[in-house]
Amino acid sequence: MQIQGVLQRQLELRHQQRRHRSLSVPTAVHDFSGNDYLGLSQHPQVRDAFQQGVQQWGTGSGSSPLVAGYQTPHAYLRRQLSEWLERDNVLLFSSGFGANQCTMRALAPLYGRVLLDRLSHASLLDGVREQRHWKRFAHNDAVHAKKLLNPDATNLIVTESLFSMDGDSAPLHELAALDADLWVDDAHGLGIVGVDGRSAASQLSQTQGPLITATFGKALGVMGAALVGTDSVIDYLVNYGREFIYSTAFPAAQAVAVSAAIKIVQSAEGARLRQQLDTNVALFSELTERVNIPLGTSQHAIQTLVVGSDANVMNIGVALNSQGFKCGTIRPPTVPEGTARLRITLTAQHKEADIRAFVAALADCYQRLTETEVV
Ligand SMILES: Cc1ncc(COP(=O)(O)O)c(C=O)c1O
CATH class of the missing domain: 3.90.1150.10 (Aspartate Aminotransferase, domain 1)
Known part of the structure; x- marks a missing residue:
């Protein structure tokens, strides 16, 4: 490879820092x-649902959602999530990383300022890095976030509900009270936070927290994700979200399994x-x-x-x-x-x-x- 030397040098750097990562089972x-x-x-009902989904729908969706990859189980899962989380609408993605990156890339340019908690996940940061009008606020500090708002522009505040690397919770009500739209990445809260497992959605109304990332690979035990929000945001992403438009939909069998997992979480x-x-x-x-x-x-x-x-x-x-x-x-x-x-x-x-x-x-x-x- 022409870049062999560069790869070696970069990897050597990681070794020197004792930060080289490698895969192991x-x-x-x-x-x-x-x-x-x-x-x-490992829940029997989730495993059975996945198996039955494969029997009925096969192993792959065959194409992107706007072509033919969007099938009845995907539609069911969207309705189920929107009812459970009391939000207008839902868009499905193959991963939380993709959902965050897609949404950030599509929405950030529409805001005058985007503010992220300093400890926000890499998928949110990667989506916003190419923008010029974003800043980070001190971790869980709504007072600092308020200071960074642009009073002459539209503002978006982004946080996690339960932080992936610290396990602490964001001050959702304080952030929701600021003059900005609030987007909560609920990857680690959904399913386990609150008496009902609805996490951010149970703490904030759609008006207070109009955007939520829900992931299916953590407490729900499967894989994939959803952006949950208003009709207009979802319609916008269907039309402008590149990762959504140009990527194969996850298998219908997976949607069947996620639906089964949600039913258990609700029960x-x-x-x-x-x-x-x-x-x-x-x-x-x-x-x-x-x-x-x-x-x-x-x-x-x-x-x-x-x-x-x-x-x-x-x-x-x-x-x-x-x-x-x-x-x-x-x-x-x-x-x-x-x-x-x-x-x-x-x-x-x-x-x-x-x-x-x-x-x-x-x-x-x-x-x-x-x-x-x-x-
Ligand atoms: C806070 C947070 N958001 C998003 C993601 C990405 O989700 P997924 O694993 O479904 O890509 C993760 C994954 O670890 C996460 O911790």
Whole structure:
């Protein structure tokens, strides 16, 4: 390849920084790293729905939605989401990354100013980077966001509901009260936040929060995403959203599976799963406090232990892995410099004994592997 030398140099840089990433199939027995918060990816009804969907609709949609890829299960899923989240309309995407990037690219140029929380997901940032009129506000700081508004223009404020790398919650009501349209990326909140799992949609009306990103690959246990919003926004995206227009629709069978997952989230079983998840989070917090592990402030499924140095976080991750536990080892540039961390996720499926064993292993590895360095 003509760019072989350039590739080598860039990769060498990553190695020197100890930030080289590579793929591996997990071998740990106990997973504390995924986003399948309710365990729905293994739920019999979701699995059956996917299988039956494949029997009826085949494995692929065959084309983009505006050609022939939009089928009855996609239409059903859109209606189901719009009723559940009490929003006018819904557009489906193959991934949350695509939904965010598409929507940002299509809508940002229409606003006088776009403001993003400093810790917003890469998919939102990638969509806005090419714009000139965007700024970041301090994390979860509605006062700072207010200062950055352009009073002579239309403003869009973008945040996550539950932050993916910190697990803390955005001040949705304070942001919604500002003179701007609010877009909430609900990737990690949907399905688990609130008594009903409706997360941002249960906290804000459509007028307060007219745009929501819903993803299907986390608490819903499948894959894909939706942009949920007003009729006019969805109509606009159907006509101007390039990733939507020029990409093959996800399989109808997948839509059938997502619909089954939503039904579980809405049911009494969904409420029980959320309750179990909360119980597991509370147990984890209590046990870690007892052994002086300084977690972040999250009260949700995503828990973080900021370690500081890249080397330490990797060493702890490897040591935990050798004891049969997997949790996320997150380094810059995914998180700010000097804040490398363990990203630990709890699910409704974790057993009490697993959580106790994990905290014991975590305490051992954390104390052993950070004692040489001030954190
Ligand atoms: C906050 C947030 N938004 C969007 C995405 C992208 O969603 P997907 O995995 O469906 O592409 C993620 C993925 O991790 C995320 O954490």
